[in-house]
Each structure stands twice: as structure tokens, then as C-alpha cells.
Amino acid sequence: MHDRSEAIHRLKIVEGHIRGIQKMLEEDAYCIDVIRQIQAVQSSLNKVSTLLLEQHLNSCVITAVQGEDPKERERVLKEISDVFEAATRV
Numbered sequence: 341m342h343d344r345s346e347a348i349h350r351l352k353i354v355e356g357h358i359r360g361i362q363k364m365l366e367e368d369a370y371c372i373d374v375i376r377q378i379q380a381v382q383s384s385l386n387k388v389s390t391l392l393l394e395q396h397l398n399s400c401v402i403t404a405v406q407g408e409d410p411k412e413r414e415r416v417l418k419e420i421s422d423v424f425e426a427a428t429r430v
Contacts, residue, residue, distance in 0.1 A: 354385060354388075364377065
């Protein structure tokens with residue numbers, strides 16, 4: 341639960357940064373400054389993804405791998421593979 345609380349806190353910060361970026365655009369801020377803020381938001385979102393992935397690996401995946409259902413093991417391992425594949429497409 342602690343990891344989710346941290347993720348939620350980080351997302352609230354990201355939400356504020358997004359509003360700041362919108363304001364920068366409305367006020368015709370320098371493009372490079374806006375891009376830097378967008379990159380900071382992307383980095384923050386990556387950190388949230390990492391937190392959630394760590395939690396998932398340390399709970400759901402471990403449970404499935406240690407379980408006796410081979411289909412469940414394959415399913416969770418495929419999910420992890422799919423997440424990494426999707427991340428490389430971005």
C-alpha cells in the first residue's frame with residue numbers, strides 16, 4: 341500500500357506540472373522551456389511506472405511463479421514481456 345500512496349502522490353505532482361505547462365503555452369513561453377517541463381513530466385511518469393512495476397513483481401509475479409498453476413505463471417510472465425515490448429515502441 342505504501343508504494344501506491346507514493347505513486348498517487350507523484351501523480352498529483354505531475355498533474356500540477358501539466359497545469360503549469362498548459363499555462364506556459366497560454367502565456368507563449370519559450371518553446372525549449374516548455375519542452376524541458378514536458379521531459380520532466382515524462383520522467384516523473386516513468387518513475388511512477390517503475391514503482392508500480394516493482395510492486396507488481398514483488399507481489400503478483402512472485403505469487404504466480406511460486407504457485408502450482410503453469411498457465412498463471414505463463415500469463416504473468418507474458419504480461420511483463422508485453423509491458424517491456426510496449427515501452428520500447430514509445
